[in-house]
Amino acid sequence: MTTAVGRWGKIGAIVFGVLAAQTSSASAQDLPFAKWLDGLKREALGRGIAATTLDAAFVGIKPIPRVIELDRKQPEFTLTFRQYMDRVVPASRVKKGRKKFAENRAQLEKIGKQYGVEPRFLVAFWGIETDFGRVTGGFPVVPALATLAYDCRRSAYFRKELLNSLKILDEGHITPKKMVGSWAGAMGQCQFMPSSFLNFAVDQNGDGRKDIWTTKADVYGSAANYLSGSGWKYDQTWGRAVRLPANFDAKLANLKIRKRLSEWQRLGVRRTDGNDLPKRDLMASIVFTEGPGSAAYAVYDNYRTILKWNRSTFFAVAVGSLADRLKGG
Numbered sequence: 001m002t003t004a005v006g007r008w009g010k011i012g013a014i015v016f017g018v019l020a021a022q023t024s025s026a027s028a029q030d031l032p033f034a035k036w037l038d039g040l041k042r043e044a045l046g047r048g049i050a051a052t053t054l055d056a057a058f059v060g061i062k063p064i065p066r067v068i069e070l071d072r073k074q075p076e077f078t079l080t081f082r083q084y085m086d087r088v089v090p091a092s093r094v095k096k097g098r099k100k101f102a103e104n105r106a107q108l109e110k111i112g113k114q115y116g117v118e119p120r121f122l123v124a125f126w127g128i129e130t131d132f133g134r135v136t137g138g139f140p141v142v143p144a145l146a147t148l149a150y151d152c153r154r155s156a157y158f159r160k161e162l163l164n165s166l167k168i169l170d171e172g173h174i175t176p177k178k179m180v181g182s183w184a185g186a187m188g189q190c191q192f193m194p195s196s197f198l199n200f201a202v203d204q205n206g207d208g209r210k211d212i213w214t215t216k217a218d219v220y221g222s223a224a225n226y227l228s229g230s231g232w233k234y235d236q237t238w239g240r241a242v243r244l245p246a247n248f249d250a251k252l253a254n255l256k257i258r259k260r261l262s263e264w265q266r267l268g269v270r271r272t273d274g275n276d277l278p279k280r281d282l283m284a285s286i287v288f289t290e291g292p293g294s295a296a297y298a299v300y301d302n303y304r305t306i307l308k309w310n311r312s313t314f315f316a317v318a319v320g321s322l323a324d325r326l327k328g329g
Contacts, residue, residue, distance in 0.1 A: 188212030
């Protein structure tokens with residue numbers, strides 16, 4: 001494909017880069033959307049995105065007020081850990097997860113073995129992110145990201161993600177019309193931001209496209225590749241709920257503090273039923289879900305990897321808990 005860099009060479013790329021840098025600092029208060037978009041297109045061309053891709057991606061584009069509304073919206077209340085778990089890991093999702101696991105077992109096990117990730121965790125991520133592909137978001141990704149990139153609150157971050165989404169389109173993995181996701185640009189059945197797509201999405205079924213929207217092999221493979229590339233350890237689980245002694249020093253509940261399970265055992269930490277901790281002497285940290293006195297967990301390296309996917313204690317515990325309940329599914 002002919003690109004701006006191909007027509008103008010290195011000098012053109014430098015010029016485009018300077019213009020893009022000048023324009024990228026402009027917020028909605030500085031430029032009309034159309035003029036801002038012109039600067040964005042120049043930057044995309046300078047990055048090698050084809051003009052035909054940009055024409056297709058931006059046809060009829062305009063900011064989406066609902067996206068800004070959702071970005072600004074403050075929740076009326078904060079869910080407690082128990083409320084969150086009841087909502088995200090209800091018995092109905094466990095039942096559905098076991099059914100999905102059974103239906104796709106051969107493919108999940110093959111991919112899990114290839115990437116070194118237990119299949120039950122792939123199903124857990126899939127279930128919590130999109131209810132096993134049922135709820136993937138209905139916003140057109142490019143307009144949604146353009147809205148957020150044009151807005152002044154987090155413009156630099158979303159500008160990068162917008163440019164990444166254009167690269168995905170330029171590579172032919174999806175069409176603009178079919179590139180849908182959340183209001184913030186998370187896409188497909190595993191809810192990857194465009195940067196995560198470029199870093200970790202895979203063409204698992206070998207059809208020439210990385211399709212995390214409709215191709216389950218690509219969904220599972222991409223999720224497994226993300227976890228594997230982020231440090232997942234196949235021979236370990238994620239953690240477990242624990243009971244702390246009455247005299248436990250709450251300052252020890254910190255991800256920065258790691259001790260062997262035998263050390264936590266000597267400090268009085270036990271399984272929730274009062275039995276000893278596992279004999280396998282893994283390195284672990286103690287975390288509270290809601291501060292001292294709340295539910296406590298001994299967590300391993302894979303818990304930290306889950307946090308790279310979503311930096312939420314609630315989310316990480318929910319993924320691990322659902323995966324545990326899928327055993328034997």
